[in-house]
Each structure stands twice: as structure tokens, then as C-alpha cells.
Amino acid sequence: GEWIQIAKIKDFDASKSREYILEHKDYPDWPVSLMLVEKEGEYFCYLNKCPHAGHPLNLERDKFLGPEETDIICRSHGARxxxxxxxxxxxxxxxxxxxxxxxxxxxxxxxxxxxxxxQKAERYIF
Structure with a gap:
């Protein structure tokens, strides 16, 4: 399959979590927000949508982690x-x-x- 370059490792020098907005080819009017999180040199990527109420997790750009940077936190209702x-x-x-x-x-x-x-971005859009 195809791979899309979304980030540089050095993007994470200043912050352990980043937001990226991508366009889904079938739904160009509905940009999809992703979060990338670095933990101990490993990287994890998730759709930026809380399974509780369907909101994005962050209120400020790139701010996805709790104060100790040990978990991802939803700023709407505090899910971790x-x-x-x-x-x-x-x-x-x-x-x-x-x-x-x-x-x-x-x-x-x-x-x-x-x-x-x-395949998974539709879960963000709908």
C-alpha cells in the first residue's frame, strides 16, 4: 500500500504531541484531524475524536497530553x-x-x- 509522509521526527523536539489535518480523498470538504504522540522514542497515531462525545480531544493546537505527559487527555470531559x-x-x-x-x-x-x-477516517467524519 501507499504511505503518506505526515511528520518529521524533529517536529517532536519541542512537543511530545502534535496535531495534523489531512484531507480524505472521498470527502474533500471534511478535513480529518489526527494526533501523533511520542513516548520514549516510539510514535503513536490516533484519530482526534473522543469516543465519549465525538469531540476533538484538544482545545489548543498540539495539546493532547496530561501535565505529566504520561497519558492523552480529552479537554472536554477529562477522559484519559x-x-x-x-x-x-x-x-x-x-x-x-x-x-x-x-x-x-x-x-x-x-x-x-x-x-x-x-478506511478509518470515515469514523472521524461520520
């Missing part, structure tokens, strides 16, 4: 999610999960699987 698995362990959507996206790291870039994104 594991960075590694996307699973909610605290708050209003316990045992639900963020929608994870397949990525790979090559040299200094992070790539997103186009087929995985195309």
Missing part, C-alpha cells in the same frame, strides 16, 4: 487514554478506545498508511 494503546482508563468512556492509525518511521520521517487512513 493510554498513549500506547489508546484505551480509556479514566473518565466517561472507560474501556472504549481511540481509533489507532498505522504508521511507520523511516530515517527522520513519519509515514501514515494511506489505506488504513482511508
Amino acid at each position: 487514554f493510554s498513549i500506547d494503546t489508546g484505551e480509556c482508563f479514566f473518565g466517561p468512556c472507560i474501556d472504549k478506545s481511540l481509533v489507532g492509525l498505522k504508521i511507520k518511521v523511516e530515517s527522520e520521517y513519519i509515514f501514515l498508511s494511506d489505506s488504513d487512513f482511508s
Whole structure:
């Protein structure tokens, strides 16, 4: 399958979490927000949509982590999610999960699987 370059590793020097907006080819009027999170040199990518009420998790750009930067936090109702698995362990959507996206790291870039994104992005839009 195809891979889309979405980020540079050095984007994470200043912040451990970043927001990226992508266009879905079938729905060009509905941009899709993703979050990329770095934890101990590993990278995790999720759709930026809380499974509780369907809102984006952040209120400010790139701000997805709690104060200790050990978990992802939804700023609307305080749900907290594991960075590694996307699973909610605290708050209003316990045992639900963020929608994870397949990525790979090559040299200094992070790539997103186009087929995985195309398939899962509909869950963001609808």
C-alpha cells in the first residue's frame, strides 16, 4: 500500500504531541484531524475524536497530553487514554478506545498508511 509522509521526527523536539489535518480523498470538504504522540522514542497515531462525545480531544493546537505527559487527555470531559494503546482508563468512556492509525518511521520521517487512513477516517467524519 501507499504511505503518506505526515511528520518529521524533529517536529517532536519541542512537543511530545502534535496535531495534523489531512484531507480524505472521498470527502474533500471534511478535513480529518489526527494526533501523533511520542513516548520514549516510539510514535503513536490516533484519530482526534473522543469516543465519549465525538469531540476533538484538544482545545489548543498540539495539546493532547496530561501535565505529566504520561497519558492523552480529552479537554472536554477529562477522559484519559493510554498513549500506547489508546484505551480509556479514566473518565466517561472507560474501556472504549481511540481509533489507532498505522504508521511507520523511516530515517527522520513519519509515514501514515494511506489505506488504513482511508478506511478509518470515515469514523472521524461520520
